[in-house]
């Protein structure tokens with residue numbers, strides 16, 4: 001039912017009557033799927049990061065709308081009930097624009113009053129899912145073309161099959177390089193505090209037989225200083241019209257370090273990650289997560305003198321990025337040109 005991914009384990013599986021979500025909080029120790037039959041469950045799965053990664057969040061939300069329509073159609077006022085579910089899905093996480101992009105597409109279809117709304121919404125959610133996989137494969141090839149020769153790559157967070165409809169954005173480029181025999185080595189930041197790199201990226205790469213080397217986030221500067229990194233390749237959660245990129249916290253520091261050490265920076269993201277309504281990254285809402293995701297248990301009691309500041313994304317200015325790659329094309333030097341050339345007419 002779901003489009004096939006390169007990875008044997010998929011983040012999302014649509015069964016026709018429910019959405020199965022791989023619980024990414026439990027990886028790599030446990031491979032377990034939770035099954036959702038309503039939009040509220042899917043919204044909770046996104047908020048709690050059972051499913052995470054910008055494109056995967058959008059795809060999950062689209063299936064959440066299908067589940068809502070299945071639950072409420074054709075009761076009286078079913079449209080209003082689905083509208084409330086869409087609002088709940090939209091409130092699950094704030095930064096990745098793919099969530100709002102997918103919900104807008106589902107809303108637009110509902111507004112066109114299809115004769116069979118459940119069938120029409122199902123078809124659209126599956127199209128969003130399949131298109132994302134195809135986009136990743138296309139940008140993987142494009143990104144590998146741009147790198148153009150054997151390279152050692154550093155990646156941050158998890159922008160792989162687990163975070164998308166399959167294949168991955170940054171990990172798509174890495175997979176394509178590997179297939180061409182041009183991946184000398186991939187280093188993965190552990191990506192504190194949630195450890196997407198340590199728990200997800202190295203596991204995902206190992207599933208596909210791609211050897212990966214894990215580093216502590218704080219080792220990145222020294223690794224670049226050693227001259228061993230050619231490219232940093234990351235995904236994105238939202239890209240503004242001038243090419244500013246919101247991505248996992250720590251991406252900005254890597255880009256600053258890259259400038260110092262002559263390392264190139266590539267962002268790989270599908271068109272659904274672009275927000276052309278924002279001139280620059282200043283308008284991007286940065287999600288702040290619960291300090292408890294950062295603090296040791298001994299600081300969680302009432303009256304504790306230790307708190308935590310836990311922004312989970314940052315914005316990298318376009319001028320620190322060498323290339324932004326999408327399924328539609330690539331922009332080199334976005335700091336000079338912005339990314340409006342990638343905007344659909």
Ligand SMILES: CSC[C@@H](O)[C@@H](O)C(=O)COP(=O)(O)O
Nearest residue numbers: 052053054157159163235236248
């Ligand atoms: C293809 S995924 C791109 C981004 O969504 C990814 O790099 C990222 O920042 C994910 O953050 P997360 O908090 O794990 O959802």
